[in-house]
Amino acid sequence: MGLGEQVLSQLTLANVVLGCVAYVALKFIYQIVYYRFFHPLSVFPGPFWGSVTRLWIAWHNLNETELPTVYDLTKKYGPVVRVTPTLLLVSDPTKLPEIYHRNADKTGHYITGSFGETESLFNMRSHKTHAAFRKHAAGPYSFSSVKRMEPLLDVRIRDWCNKLGEKYVSTGEVFDFSWYMAYDIISEVGFGAPFGFVEKGEDVGGLIQGFHDGLPAFGLLARLHPFTSWIKTTFLKKYLVAKPEDDSGIGVLMRFRDGLIEQRLKDLESTNDLGRIDLLQTFLEARTEDGQPLTMDYIKAEILLVLLAGADTTGTVFQAMIYYLLTHQGVYERMMEEVDAAVRNGLINEEMPQYAEIQENLPFFVACVRETLRMCPPAPNIFPRYVSEPGLNLYGKFAPAGTEITGNPWIMHRDQEIFGKDAEEFNPDRWMNAERAKIMNKYLFTFGYGARVCLGRDIAMMELFKGPLQFFRHYKPHPVHGKPEAKFVVKGGVGYWRDMWVTIEKRPLVKAA
Numbered sequence: 465m466g467l468g469e470q471v472l473s474q475l476t477l478a479n480v481v482l483g484c485v486a487y488v489a490l491k492f493i494y495q496i497v498y499y500r501f502f503h504p505l506s507v508f509p510g511p512f513w514g515s516v517t518r519l520w521i522a523w524h525n526l527n528e529t530e531l532p533t534v535y536d537l538t539k540k541y542g543p544v545v546r547v548t549p550t551l552l553l554v555s556d557p558t559k560l561p562e563i564y565h566r567n568a569d570k571t572g573h574y575i576t577g578s579f580g581e582t583e584s585l586f587n588m589r590s591h592k593t594h595a596a597f598r599k600h601a602a603g604p605y606s607f608s609s610v611k612r613m614e615p616l617l618d619v620r621i622r623d624w625c626n627k628l629g630e631k632y633v634s635t636g637e638v639f640d641f642s643w644y645m646a647y648d649i650i651s652e653v654g655f656g657a658p659f660g661f662v663e664k665g666e667d668v669g670g671l672i673q674g675f676h677d678g679l680p681a682f683g684l685l686a687r688l689h690p691f692t693s694w695i696k697t698t699f700l701k702k703y704l705v706a707k708p709e710d711d712s713g714i715g716v717l718m719r720f721r722d723g724l725i726e727q728r729l730k731d732l733e734s735t736n737d738l739g740r741i742d743l744l745q746t747f748l749e750a751r752t753e754d755g756q757p758l759t760m761d762y763i764k765a766e767i768l769l770v771l772l773a774g775a776d777t778t779g780t781v782f783q784a785m786i787y788y789l790l791t792h793q794g795v796y797e798r799m800m801e802e803v804d805a806a807v808r809n810g811l812i813n814e815e816m817p818q819y820a821e822i823q824e825n826l827p828f829f830v831a832c833v834r835e836t837l838r839m840c841p842p843a844p845n846i847f848p849r850y851v852s853e854p855g856l857n858l859y860g861k862f863a864p865a866g867t868e869i870t871g872n873p874w875i876m877h878r879d880q881e882i883f884g885k886d887a888e889e890f891n892p893d894r895w896m897n898a899e900r901a902k903i904m905n906k907y908l909f910t911f912g913y914g915a916r917v918c919l920g921r922d923i924a925m926m927e928l929f930k931g932p933l934q935f936f937r938h939y940k941p942h943p944v945h946g947k948p949e950a951k952f953v954v955k956g957g958v959g960y961w962r963d964m965w966v967t968i969e970k971r972p973l974v975k976a977a
């Protein structure tokens with residue numbers, strides 16, 4: 465029998481299966497040995513499984529254990545930990561400028577799919593492409609535009625405060641302090657009308673639920689990115705990429721967005737000037753260098769991003785602030801004394817305090833907001849970038865160009881060198897010293913860092929200074945006993961509070977003397 469025939473005679477189904485299994489096993493062993501001992505990042509410390517496969521971080525992400533696990537690892541291994549075969553997690557905030565410099569490209573972690581197929585600013589990986597597109601969005605999001613939106617925010621905050629009075633103070637009803645005001649404000653500044661969360665007192669159209677349901681896919685797609693890029697080239701793509709036809713998850717928000725845009729285009733058919741100052745209108749009016757409008761797919765992606773990035777995040781910070789003040793009675797009392805004195809002395813408008821007045825006259829209240837943003841960033845996530853040429857020296861070890869590198873705001877904000885020995889504690893006083901506050905602000909990572917920093921930061925800050933202030937002036941929240949304890953959960957890299965059960969009582973409203 466010839467050699468060929470001998471080989472063919474062995475080609476049974478069992479042998480083929482065995483061969484495949486052996487091939488996969490050998491490849492896996494090769495990957496383990498290579499990544500653990502020969503890869504350039506093998507000089508950095510990290511957990512065994514994390515350093516040889518991305519499945520380790522994906523698994524923790526899915527189990528909602530990624531944040532505590534990697535935080536513990538930074539305590540064990542120091543300021544740089546290898547958390548995937550190709551990704552270094554840095555916990556030292558002074559490294560932020562080197563990681564997030566202006567030419568740093570985002571990595572494949574920002575793969576599109578979980579939020580739809582078209583790239584928004586958030587997903588654009590090349591810093592050059594991003595810079596070209598960010599120009600179009602910079603105007604609408606600029607501080608002067610946001611200042612013009614302040615009266616819109618005032619209307620929503622007023623509505624919300626009234627609604628709370630009607631629905632909860634008069635009945636004494638227990639409720640789960642939620643994001644409703646934040647969602648209505650975002651739709652007001654984004655599309656010129658509230659979603660109606662406050663009005664209806666419910667999660668309209670299941671949008672919040674849809675967002676939360678979409679988070680595990682967001683986290684997984686990103687963490688398994690070389691693999692998910694490949695899957696997107698196969699027939700399985702249709703199961704990975706969110707689309708408006710989906711019954712749950714991000715599809716719900718996409719349908720909602722499409723309805724809003726369709727309505728706006730219809731309205732524009734009857735008149736060219738709707739007198740709108742919302743973000744949707746500014747995107748529709750934006751023109752490229754050669755005078756062309758932005759494509760509808762791109763506008764849709766940006767508008768979805770406003771919904772995804774703007775509402776839940778601010779709502780979560782608001783919830784966190786309630787939580788910290790409920791659990792730090794002394795801080796709450798000091799904050800309220802400052803607020804009441806400022807109203808009595810005519811330093812802030814007694815009906816609706818304005819953004820500039822708050823910043824100027826309520827230092828301790830402002831410190832409480834900043835401390836909440838430090839302690840509880842609503843995206844306690846990884847934000848990876850590629851190290852660019854010629855590579856990066858990290859505490860005597862070399863990370864070559866192309867290495868993926870990231871910080872995580874939740875971890876960086878607990879750095880004791882920058883934020884103090886009590887960095888794990890909620891202590892707004894740390895912000896009361898101007899010199900110290902300047903340094904801490906420099907390394908605050910809640911809104912990202914560098915050229916890709918959050919575009920909606922001014923909108924969020926205005927909302928976070930005004931909304932909680934009005935709430936605390938009008939109402940005193942009380943924790944509810946006999947309900948599950950409030951818990952900060954992180955899904956797919958996005959955090960939110962579960963079980964923020966409170967009752968509220970009306971406070972006697974302080975007036976100007």
Ligand code: HEM
Nearest residue numbers: 585586773774777778847910911912916918919920923924
């Ligand atoms: C407390 C509230 C918010 C937090 C903590 C937050 C956080 C962030 C972070 C961390 C990034 C950068 C991500 C990265 O480096 O990959 C980002 C980007 C972005 N955020 Fe926010 N955000 C908030 C509110 C908002 C609001 C209210 C809007 C819109 C109305 C918004 C719109 C955006 C946009 C458009 C980007 C992409 C910017 C770019 O890549 O050029 N965000 N946000």
